[in-house]
Amino acid sequence: MPAQNIYDEPDFFDAYGRMRRSIEGLAGAAEWPDLRAMLPPLAGARVLDLGCGYGWFAAYAADAGAATVLAMDVSERMLDKARSINARPAIRYERTDLEAVSVPQGAFDLAFSSLALHYVEDLPRLLHKVADALAPAGVLVASIEHPIYTAPRRPGWASTADGGQAWMLDGYFDEGPRRTSWLGAEVLKHHRTLTGLLASLAEAGLDLERLHEYRPTAEDVAQHPEWEMELDRPMFLLFRARKPLSPV
Amino acid sequence: MPAQNIYDEPDFFDAYGRMRRSIEGLAGAAEWPDLRAMLPPLAGARVLDLGCGYGWFAAYAADAGAATVLAMDVSERMLDKARSINARPAIRYERTDLEAVSVPQGAFDLAFSSLALHYVEDLPRLLHKVADALAPAGVLVASIEHPIYTAPRRPGWASTADGGQAWMLDGYFDEGPRRTSWLGAEVLKHHRTLTGLLASLAEAGLDLERLHEYRPTAEDVAQHPEWEMELDRPMFLLFRARKPLSPV
Numbered sequence: 447m448p449a450q451n452i453y454d455e456p457d458f459f460d461a462y463g464r465m466r467r468s469i470e471g472l473a474g475a476a477e478w479p480d481l482r483a484m485l486p487p488l489a490g491a492r493v494l495d496l497g498c499g500y501g502w503f504a505a506y507a508a509d510a511g512a513a514t515v516l517a518m519d520v521s522e523r524m525l526d527k528a529r530s531i532n533a534r535p536a537i538r539y540e541r542t543d544l545e546a547v548s549v550p551q552g553a554f555d556l557a558f559s560s561l562a563l564h565y566v567e568d569l570p571r572l573l574h575k576v577a578d579a580l581a582p583a584g585v586l587v588a589s590i591e592h593p594i595y596t597a598p599r600r601p602g603w604a605s606t607a608d609g610g611q612a613w614m615l616d617g618y619f620d621e622g623p624r625r626t627s628w629l630g631a632e633v634l635k636h637h638r639t640l641t642g643l644l645a646s647l648a649e650a651g652l653d654l655e656r657l658h659e660y661r662p663t664a665e666d667v668a669q670h671p672e673w674e675m676e677l678d679r680p681m682f683l684l685f686r687a688r689k690p691l692s693p694v
Numbered sequence: 695m696p697a698q699n700i701y702d703e704p705d706f707f708d709a710y711g712r713m714r715r716s717i718e719g720l721a722g723a724a725e726w727p728d729l730r731a732m733l734p735p736l737a738g739a740r741v742l743d744l745g746c747g748y749g750w751f752a753a754y755a756a757d758a759g760a761a762t763v764l765a766m767d768v769s770e771r772m773l774d775k776a777r778s779i780n781a782r783p784a785i786r787y788e789r790t791d792l793e794a795v796s797v798p799q800g801a802f803d804l805a806f807s808s809l810a811l812h813y814v815e816d817l818p819r820l821l822h823k824v825a826d827a828l829a830p831a832g833v834l835v836a837s838i839e840h841p842i843y844t845a846p847r848r849p850g851w852a853s854t855a856d857g858g859q860a861w862m863l864d865g866y867f868d869e870g871p872r873r874t875s876w877l878g879a880e881v882l883k884h885h886r887t888l889t890g891l892l893a894s895l896a897e898a899g900l901d902l903e904r905l906h907e908y909r910p911t912a913e914d915v916a917q918h919p920e921w922e923m924e925l926d927r928p929m930f931l932l933f934r935a936r937k938p939l940s941p942v
Contacts (some may be wrong), residue, residue, distance in 0.1 A: 594842060596865065604852040604862055614852055614860035615842065616926040619909045639928070640888075641907040654902070659889045661867045678864040680887070 452631055453521035461629035463527075471502035473532070473678040476673070477589055477660040477682045481560070483494030484587045484656055484686045488512050491555040492574045494570075494579055496544060496588075497562025507558070508534035516549070518542040531614065544572055549579040559588040561682070564596055567623070569643075573650035580689040582661060586652060592620070596637040601626055603675070613679035652687035659683055697885055700879055701769035709877035711775075712828040719750035724907040724921070725837055725930045729808070732835045732934045736760050739803040742827055743809025744792055744820075744836075749776030751786065756782035764797070792820055795932070797827040807836040809930070812844055812883045815871070817886055817891075823896035828937040834900060840907060840928040841866070844885040851923070861927035888931075900935035907931055 451660055452458050466514050467472035472482075481670055495504050498517035512660050515537040519525050525539045542548075552583035557576045568571050595601070597618045603611040621638045638646075660682040662673045700706050714722035720730075737759035745753050746765035755763050763785040767773050773787045790796075792814050805824045814820050824834055843849070845866045851859040871888045886894075895902055908930040910921045 511875060523881060594866075598860065599858075600855060604860070604864065607848060610847075610864060612846065612852070612862035612864040614854065614859055615863045616860040618842075618927050619925045639907055639909075640905070640910075644905055656890070657905075659885075659887060659894055661889075677867045679866050 451520050453579055454523050458631045459523050463472045468608040481589050481684050486553040494554040494557045501532030504537045507530035508536040509609050521564045545574050552581050554579050555584045559587045561589050566590045570646045573646050574639050577650040577652050577689055582691045583690045585686055588590050589682050589684045592683040593640050594679055594683050596635055646688050654687050699768050702771050704880040707771050711941045728908050729932050730836050734833055734844045738764050742802040742805045744807040747772050749780030752785045753780035756784040794822050799826045800829050802827050802831045805834045809837050812839045815884050825898040825900050831937045833934055833936045835934045837930050840931040841888050842927055844883055844930050895935050902935050904934040
């Protein structure tokens with residue numbers, strides 16, 4: 447079925463637009479330095495951006511010398527905003543449902559995706575398409591919500607005996623849809639385990655190179671005391687996987 | 695500091711001896727089929743077993759044709775038991791503290807460790823020694839308690855609104871010692887994140903090949919209804935890592 451497109455609902459879109467990462471771009475995304483550290487050289491690179499949102503990364507890649515950036519999103523509102531604030535000659539913004547992406551084969555050096563893949567129901571299919579779209583030795587660099595974060599049937603915190611809080615984890619091995627509340631709307635995500643994610647990468651013929659759980663730095667916590675709870679459970683999982691030089 | 699050696703405390707040793715995995719050996723360990731699937735061919739292999747316990751795996755490897763098995767444990771009681779029930783000509787049982795292992799270099803095709811590495815305080819040091827001990831293309835196959843399982847400061851479950859239960863996760867990014875209660879004793883474990891484990895493997899020059907979270911099968915749950923809770927959070931993490939053919 448087509449991907450949920452909650453970003454085209456006006457109230458949600460407005461609420462999303464008030465988030466730090468929407469206003470400040472990459473500088474407002476706490477995990478960005480860790481994700482950036484996984485990127486290959488961008489000068490001359492052909493880049494595919496899956497779930498481009500406002501286009502902050504597409505613009506970053508273009509400014510860093512990327513030859514071309516094909517930036518895709520399911521939301522027309524997102525793309526309108528991206529075209530208005532992050533237009534660059536090297537970027538082509540295109541409306542696409544990630545459940546039914548159609549991209550040229552062997553045409554990209556980097557496939558990038560920031561916090562979008564957990565909205566995709568059929569991730570194995572998408573990863574196969576990404577593998578096809580990459581040139582040999584091309585890489586996929588992505589962030590997703592951590593499986594520990596997507597697992598719970600009713601996400602939330604419990605109080606602990608020592609006056610702290612604990613993330614209530616259940617349903618971990620029950621892979622499938624999760625309906626949660628975010629920015630005042632019901633959001634549909636798709637939970638998969640770490641094992642399931644890695645199996646899907648391997649089945650697509652992509653070799654995992656790096657796997658990293660974002661954690662707030664001491665500086666992050668000093669500036670944003672409310673992030674201290676993010677030390678109690680991993681929220682974002684970042685990874686890099688490479689298409690081998692010779693077909694597997 | 696030397697590793698905790700709780701297994702030489704009589705009450706704990708007796709309680710451990712009543713566990714299914716102690717009595718039935720590998721067949722009594724639910725995660726064994728998944729771990730076995732990660733093993734390289736054992737015929738002719740030189741095997742190092744880190745934390746061998748009763749010697750069930752050492753005997754399995756010897757019976758599968760391993761050329762030699764050096765099986766190490768910190769507990770004299772464990773080793774006495776292993777020598778009495780799992781003696782084989784190919785096996786040498788040796789008392790060793792995993793915090794201060796001394797093994798010949800380039801001498802093993804397989805380093806194996808079942809549920810022991812989470813007791814090791816200085817895992818990076820041990821992994822460097824394992825990498826030194828492996829011959830080129832040799833592998834480390836290991837199971838550990840999952841980081842989600844070792845993280846909490848006070849491990850336990852909370853009741854959920856839908857009448858189920860949730861694992862109370864906190865302290866995930868606070869790597870270090872955890873004192874928990876098990877089999878009536880206080881056990882000292884060392885929590886590290888998934889990211890931390892993978893970084894230690896990489897720093898030791900070992901390439902991660904597989905990463906797998908044990909989950910009970912439907913058959914497991916039918917036979918042991920109390921394992922159903924293990925579907926709510928991952929308990930064991932299994933992995934295989936390889937020493938490259940050429941030094942890195």
